[in-house]
Amino acid sequence: MSNVFPDNSVGLITPRIAEFDEPLPLRSGRVLEQYSLVYETYGTLNENKDNAVLICHALSGNHHAAGYHSDTDAKPGWWDEAIGPGKPIDTNQFFVISLNNLGGCDGSTGPRSINPETHEIYGPDFPVFAVRDWVKSQARLADRLGIDKFAAVVGGSLGGMQAIRWSIDYPDRLDQCVVIAAAPKLSAQNIAFNEVARQSIMKDHEFHDGHYMKFDTYPSTGLALARMLGHITYLSDDSMREKFGRVHKTGVLNFNYDVDFEVESYLRYQGENFSERFDANTYMLMTKALDYFDPAGDHDNDLVACLSQATCEFLLVSFSTDWRFPPKRSEEIVNALIKAKKNVSYIEIDAPQGHDAFLFPIPDYFNALSAFLNRGAEQRRQISGQTETREAVS
Amino acid sequence: MSNVFPDNSVGLITPRIAEFDEPLPLRSGRVLEQYSLVYETYGTLNENKDNAVLICHALSGNHHAAGYHSDTDAKPGWWDEAIGPGKPIDTNQFFVISLNNLGGCDGSTGPRSINPETHEIYGPDFPVFAVRDWVKSQARLADRLGIDKFAAVVGGSLGGMQAIRWSIDYPDRLDQCVVIAAAPKLSAQNIAFNEVARQSIMKDHEFHDGHYMKFDTYPSTGLALARMLGHITYLSDDSMREKFGRVHKTGVLNFNYDVDFEVESYLRYQGENFSERFDANTYMLMTKALDYFDPAGDHDNDLVACLSQATCEFLLVSFSTDWRFPPKRSEEIVNALIKAKKNVSYIEIDAPQGHDAFLFPIPDYFNALSAFLNRGAEQRRQISGQTETREAVS
Numbered sequence: 001m002s003n004v005f006p007d008n009s010v011g012l013i014t015p016r017i018a019e020f021d022e023p024l025p026l027r028s029g030r031v032l033e034q035y036s037l038v039y040e041t042y043g044t045l046n047e048n049k050d051n052a053v054l055i056c057h058a059l060s061g062n063h064h065a066a067g068y069h070s071d072t073d074a075k076p077g078w079w080d081e082a083i084g085p086g087k088p089i090d091t092n093q094f095f096v097i098s099l100n101n102l103g104g105c106d107g108s109t110g111p112r113s114i115n116p117e118t119h120e121i122y123g124p125d126f127p128v129f130a131v132r133d134w135v136k137s138q139a140r141l142a143d144r145l146g147i148d149k150f151a152a153v154v155g156g157s158l159g160g161m162q163a164i165r166w167s168i169d170y171p172d173r174l175d176q177c178v179v180i181a182a183a184p185k186l187s188a189q190n191i192a193f194n195e196v197a198r199q200s201i202m203k204d205h206e207f208h209d210g211h212y213m214k215f216d217t218y219p220s221t222g223l224a225l226a227r228m229l230g231h232i233t234y235l236s237d238d239s240m241r242e243k244f245g246r247v248h249k250t251g252v253l254n255f256n257y258d259v260d261f262e263v264e265s266y267l268r269y270q271g272e273n274f275s276e277r278f279d280a281n282t283y284m285l286m287t288k289a290l291d292y293f294d295p296a297g298d299h300d301n302d303l304v305a306c307l308s309q310a311t312c313e314f315l316l317v318s319f320s321t322d323w324r325f326p327p328k329r330s331e332e333i334v335n336a337l338i339k340a341k342k343n344v345s346y347i348e349i350d351a352p353q354g355h356d357a358f359l360f361p362i363p364d365y366f367n368a369l370s371a372f373l374n375r376g377a378e379q380r381r382q383i384s385g386q387t388e389t390r391e392a393v394s
Numbered sequence: 395m396s397n398v399f400p401d402n403s404v405g406l407i408t409p410r411i412a413e414f415d416e417p418l419p420l421r422s423g424r425v426l427e428q429y430s431l432v433y434e435t436y437g438t439l440n441e442n443k444d445n446a447v448l449i450c451h452a453l454s455g456n457h458h459a460a461g462y463h464s465d466t467d468a469k470p471g472w473w474d475e476a477i478g479p480g481k482p483i484d485t486n487q488f489f490v491i492s493l494n495n496l497g498g499c500d501g502s503t504g505p506r507s508i509n510p511e512t513h514e515i516y517g518p519d520f521p522v523f524a525v526r527d528w529v530k531s532q533a534r535l536a537d538r539l540g541i542d543k544f545a546a547v548v549g550g551s552l553g554g555m556q557a558i559r560w561s562i563d564y565p566d567r568l569d570q571c572v573v574i575a576a577a578p579k580l581s582a583q584n585i586a587f588n589e590v591a592r593q594s595i596m597k598d599h600e601f602h603d604g605h606y607m608k609f610d611t612y613p614s615t616g617l618a619l620a621r622m623l624g625h626i627t628y629l630s631d632d633s634m635r636e637k638f639g640r641v642h643k644t645g646v647l648n649f650n651y652d653v654d655f656e657v658e659s660y661l662r663y664q665g666e667n668f669s670e671r672f673d674a675n676t677y678m679l680m681t682k683a684l685d686y687f688d689p690a691g692d693h694d695n696d697l698v699a700c701l702s703q704a705t706c707e708f709l710l711v712s713f714s715t716d717w718r719f720p721p722k723r724s725e726e727i728v729n730a731l732i733k734a735k736k737n738v739s740y741i742e743i744d745a746p747q748g749h750d751a752f753l754f755p756i757p758d759y760f761n762a763l764s765a766f767l768n769r770g771a772e773q774r775r776q777i778s779g780q781t782e783t784r785e786a787v788s
Contacts, residue, residue: 028649128649188634188657189626195658196622198651199665203615205599221597228590229623232583240582246688253686255422255522257592257678260685263582264589271593284651291654292647294640323717 004071008084010042010091013067013077015107018144024102024137027130027292034116037141038107039063039099042083043091045147050175050380052147053089053373054138055079055098056155056162059230059286060278062106065098066091081361088370093377094151099141101134103127103286105279112213112279124210128285131158131293135165139173149173151376154369156180156358157325158286161293164333167310168295176376177310178369180317181358183329184303184336185294190324193233194287197226201280210281223280224271231270236321236354303336310337314344315372317365319357345372398465402478404436404485407461407471409501412538418496418531421524421686428510431535432501433457433493436477437485439541444569444774446541447483447767448532449473449492450549450556453624453680454672456500459492460485475755482764487771488545493535495528497521497680499673506607506673518604522679525552525687529559533567543567545770548763550574550752551719552680555687558727561704562689570770571704572763574711575752577723578697578730579688584718587627588681591620595674604675617674618665625664630715630748697730704731708738709766711759713751739766 005011015038024032040063045052055065057078066083068076083089083096100108103126111126118125142150153174155163160182167177183190201207204222208215235243244263259265296303314337318330327348337344349365351357357365399405409432418426434457439446449459451472460477462470477483477490494502497520505520512519536544547568549557554576561571577584595601598616602609629637638657653659690697708731712724721742731738743759745751751759 028647030649185640187631188638188640188655189629189631191640191655192622192626192634192657192661195655195661196619196626199622199662200594200619202651203619225590225594225597225619228586228593232586232590235583237581237583240586244582246579246582246585253422255424255682257596257682260682261582261585261589263586267586267589268593288649288651288654 005068008086009076009080010067010084012071013040013042013064013069015040015063015069017107018141020137020140022140024133024140026127026133028127030127032102032109032127035102035109035137036107037099037102037109037137039097039141040065040067040077042066042096042098043094045095045145048384049147050149050151050384051094051377052142052145052150053094053096054142054150054153054166055083055089055096056134056138056153056159057098057101058155058157058159059290060274060283061159062104063098063100063108064106066096079359082366082369088366089154089373090370094373097141097145099138101129102137103129103282105282110279111210111281111285121213123213124281124284126281126285128288131161131165131289132169134289135162135169138162138166139170142173149175151380152176152178152373154178154180155182157182157355158290158293161290164295167312167314168306171309171311174312175380176315176372177312178315178317178372179330179333181319181322181325181330181355182333183325184296184332186291187329191291193229194291197229198284198287200225200229201284207280210284212280218275219280220272220275223275223278223283226283227274227278228267228271231267233324234354234356236323236352238321238352239354239356242352303332304339307333307336307342308340310340310342313372313376314342315368316344316346317358317368318348319351319353319355320348321352322355322357324355399462402480403470403474404461404478406465407434407436407458407463409434409457409463411501412535414531414534416534418527418534420521420527422521424521426496426503426521429496429503429531430501431493431496431503431531433491433535434459434461434471436460436490436492437488439489439539442774442778443541444543444545445488445771446536446539446544447488447490448536448544448547448560449477449483449490450528450532450547450553451492451495452549452551452553453684454668454677455553456498457492457494457502458500460490473753476760476763482760483548483767484764488767491535491539491541493532495523496531497523497676499676504673505604505675505679515607517607518675518678520675520679522682525555525559525683526563528683529556529563532556532560533564536567543569545774546570546572546767548572548574549576551576551749552684555684558689561706561708562700565703565705568706569774570709570766571706572709572711572766573724573727575713575716575719575724575749576727577719578690578726580685581723585685587623588685591623592678592681594619594623595678601674604678606674612669613674614666614669617669617672617677620677621668621672622661622665625661627718628748628750630717630746632715632746633748633750636746697726698733701727701730701736702734704734704736707766707770708736709762710738710740711752711762712740712742713745713747713749714742715746716749716751718749
């Protein structure tokens with residue numbers, strides 16, 4: 001490891017690409033004929049190939065979860081505080097895989113890719129994905145890497161929904177499932193926020209029904225608005241108060257529509273910054289995947305019946321001030337798992353950061369994550385030890 | 395009363411206009427040289443002129459609070475359920491005045507009016523108002539109508555903020571102050587929502603820095619987005635669930651960006667409907683008045699010191715599921731009033747409708763309003779009776 005990086009960093013990381021030619025049939029009825037997944041790995045796959053952990057990303061996330069892409073990177077991956085040697089997802093123990101989901105805009109096949117059928121950019125013609133479609137593509141990546149069964153599948157927010165889907169669709173392919181700050185399905189209010197975000201993008205003059213790349217333009221205004229709105233829902237009222245209070249930017253009221261309060265300039269910055277790095281069509285389809293997620297829907301809305309298929313252990317984590325997916329939404333999952341007689345641990349973390357808390361290194365949260373994953377590893381060692389003993393005896 | 399209207403309606407109402415030539419100095423330092431206020435009255439002013447009740451409207455409200463403008467009106471005024479013979483604000487007892495605030499778009503001088511200095515439409519040059527400016531203009535309307543002292547000043551949301559301002563700036567001019575679903579100042583989250591709404595309007599291609607009327611166009615898209623967003627904050631998560639659940643519009647997922655869920659079409663309709671009837675510059679300045687409201691700001695942020703100036707009785711009402719101005723925000727005012735040794739009644743109403751609840755005829759809420767106003771009327775009758783007795787004796 002380069003000594004420019006902290007000791008507990010996974011260090012310099014080079015993303016890899018996996019190409020797939022086998023068609024991927026989607027929930028929508030459409031088929032993705034061929035596709036690529038960009039991914040990173042941290043740590044080493046052991047001989048038993050039973051120490052792999054899959055990280056599923058949220059709405060605006062990507063494959064770069066930990067480490068650095070160059071010596072000059074100002075910031076490490078988005079979940080660097082959780083992944084690394086000695087960290088909760090300990091790369092001394094686990095082989096961690098993090099990918100950019102299909103439909104993304106950071107290297108995996110998505111709206112900015114060329115449609116092999118038309119030889120043109122997909123743009124808005126890229127299929128709308130369901131969470132199960134992502135999980136299916138992730139399972140194929142696991143096949144490619146020789147991983148039959150994950151030690152754990154881990155995700156926060158939309159990533160947590162992917163983890164839930166893993167436990168239902170591939171019950172034999174994971175030992176543990178970690179679902180952080182998620183919900184069994186979106187509320188009408190959640191959908192409403194997503195709809196206003198989509199309308200902001202769709203009504204931008206530069207959107208051109210999603211064909212903005214053909215017009216060599218970009219709906220940055222609409223995407224910035226969507227992100228500003230998203231940001232309000234990621235932060236708690238408390239954390240906004242702590243962060244900004246009602247502090248005036250200049251100390252004087254302007255009596256015009258310039259920035260009066262700190263929170264206004266923060267939101268404008270967040271919106272503009274995001275709109276420069278993210279793809280609007282990706283944002284659209286990510287929000288639709290959120291809206292559509294409803295695994296109990298296939299089981300007459302019976303979440304217990306739905307989760308009965310799972311065989312893994314579960315850890316659910318929620319955060320006290322998260323009003324996007326509040327603790328009661330996690331508890332719906334926990335209660336259904338208990339009724340389905342599954343092995344489930346649950347912790348509500350007292351944290352001021354709102355939904356965003358899942359990205360913060362909060363001690364109780366990281367300790368729970370670490371203890372849960374270690375317990376799984378310990379169980380595997382015991383089973384493996386028993387097997388070895390038995391082999392030695394026989 | 396025409397028999398086409400319900401018996402407990404104030405019936406057919408004709409708005410009136412009051413013209414003012416005396417310049418109105420504003421908090422911003424600007425001066426409105428002349429202006430008109432459109433208003434309605436319901437009931438009869440008594441001989442003592444002590445039975446007048448002022449209604450202050452919220453962000454998108456206007457002077458038409460009760461009754462009908464024609465025999466063919468589909469709907470009565472916005473607070474018709476509260477105002478009328480035998481209703482909580484009983485027009486058999488009270489003389490009710492309801493006006494359109496300055497800067498509005500329903501008849502009072504505002505951004506759509508002609509600036510007498512330039513002979514052009516004000517548009518974005520109409521001054522940004524503070525709540526205290528509205529209250530000052532309302533006091534002048536009271537002068538014009540010969541009302542020295544209101545029996546009560548009543549308002550919900552932004553209207554409640556005007557009622558608070560009345561109690562501070564004109565302590566001798568009201569007996570009772572009714573503050574419904576309000577807050578002593580906006581939170582950073584409240585300001586953030588307003589900022590996203592303003593950005594939606596300002597970034598609309600048809601906004602032209604507010605000069606859209608000059609260009610014979612209208613930022614309807616931006617205003618619709620602002621209203622959609624507003625609507626989410628007016629409804630509770632619970633009420634959205636009750637109203638829409640996750641009901642699909644068609645029963646089938648579209649896998650495109652058409653309407654999938656009922657809540658989406660509701661929001662689109664609300665947004666479009668509003669953008670046809672409301673002025674974008676008015677929306678902008680109403681949100682700024684909300685952001686700027688902070689009466690304690692003039693008293694080193696000491697709300698107790700600020701409210702110490704008041705002499706009237708207070709009724710505060712909050713609603714359990716209101717997350718825009720939750721009960722704890724009303725309680726901040728209540729607690730400050732108690733510390734300032736004021737006469738204050740407070741009720742938190744258990745209601746599922748969120749912030750919008752203040753517009754609903756919820757029995758406990760309407761009973762509290764009615765009882766409070768009747769107590770004030772009874773006190774005035776007793777004092778007046780004592781005065782008469784004393785006069786008869788002397």
